[in-house]
Amino acid sequence: MRKLKLKGLGLFAAAILTVTTGFSTSAFASSSVNLAEGKTVTASSYEGATVDPSKAVDGNTATRWSSNFSDDQWIAVDLGASYAIDEVKLNWEAAYASVYNIDVSDDGTNWRNIYTKYDGQGGIEDLTVLGTGRYVRVQGVQRATSYGISLYEFEVYGTPGTNIGANKPTTASSTLLWTSVPSYAVDQNSNTSWSPATTDSNPTITVDLGSTRTIAGANIKWGYGYAPHYKISVSNDGVNWTSVAEVTNNSGGIDFNSFSASGRYVQLYAFDRTPDYFIVHELQVIGS
Ligand SMILES: [Ca+2]
Ligand SMILES: [Ca+2]
Structure with missing residues (x-):
């Protein structure tokens, strides 16, 4: 039978998840069913x-x-x-x-x-x-x-679910280089990534889904640098935001954040960053 992922377990054990009223959040919600069996x-x-x-x-x-x-x-x-x-x-x-x-x-x-x-x-x-x-x-x-x-x-x-944020318009608080632009965080290519400027103490990246969508989660594949403390927020107008997940004591790698929300915009906001580097290979917005 399937074992819990060490990464997921570590995140679950370490994370303090703050939930806004009306939303439910869990560190990971993967089914224990082997999806390949008999297919x-x-x-x-x-x-x-x-x-x-x-x-x-x-x-x-x-x-x-x-x-x-x-x-x-x-x-x-x-x-x-x-x-x-x-x-x-x-x-x-x-x-x-x-x-x-x-x-x-x-x-x-x-x-x-x-x-x-x-x-x-x-x-x-x-x-x-x-x-x-x-x-x-x-x-x-x-x-x-x-x-x-x-x-x-x-x-x-x-x-x-599918990645409803794939290749959608994406903006960020800053960009380090032309080789690390925000769109690289939503291109479904693990080898490309977005990085903010080194002076950006609260890196923020926002995906515009184009219309109000039902959202089941936001997953992140970090690179060498990451946010130890971050939140995911949603918005209908790109101005007024509702926090749907907050993660502390993050240690990078891959984060699976599940919640139930609806909105047009999805934002990753970092309260802090590891020294020198901050790399988001992929920001997935899961919806169906
Ligand atoms: Ca067999
Ligand atoms: Ca990428």
């Missing part, structure tokens, strides 16, 4: 009928998918609907991938990389990730052995 799955190849791709999502740790004996082999699962994915768990056979990507897609054709493992060790790898999509793929880059890559189980966890 439609495809792969670049398989060694034989007994190790076809469906064996990686059958919920049975005694059966497995095994690819042909070459690099760049992949397996992809169709979750049937869009989810905000926060965890991917890989149960490798002895033939594992030493380098691989986790990608997500809305259509099964155009993929977005959300995680890269450069030093895979095989065994069970339980990964905290940030991405939304209907399809999830493990894309092998380099196999660890002369065999292919083989998974007993490929598990995916998350909550229903």
Whole structure:
């Protein structure tokens, strides 16, 4: 069964969540259901009928998918609907991938990389990730052995929803460089990021959803620098704000903030920042 993520647990234990009347907030709300189990799955190849791709999502740790004996082999699962994915768990056979990507897609054709493992060790790898999509793929880059890559189980966890803030107009209190503009926080690309000026003591970034939307959460993937103390607020007019989540003792990484709210604008406001750096790779606004 699924274990609680260490990151999520740490956040939950450390955070003091202030809730405005009428809103409910939790540090993470991921379902414990393996979304991949029994779903439609495809792969670049398989060694034989007994190790076809469906064996990686059958919920049975005694059966497995095994690819042909070459690099760049992949397996992809169709979750049937869009989810905000926060965890991917890989149960490798002895033939594992030493380098691989986790990608997500809305259509099964155009993929977005959300995680890269450069030093895979095989065994069970339980990964905290940030991405939304209907399809999830493990894309092998380099196999660890002369065999292919083989998974007993490929598990995916998350909550229903899409990133309604993706590629929406975004403004910020300041910008450090042209390579770190606010739009890079909502481009669904983990490799790009927004950074404020080093003199900005209360970095603030605001996403305009274009119309009033129902919002279920705001998730953040921080870079090397982050806000130990921040809040998420929503607004209908961009002037009057309602705080819907406040996090203290944050330690960076990936934060999953769940709440129920509606509004057109979503704002991340930092009360403080780690010295020198402040990097937001992704600010997701989850809605459906
Ligand atoms: Ca299996
Ligand atoms: Ca980005």
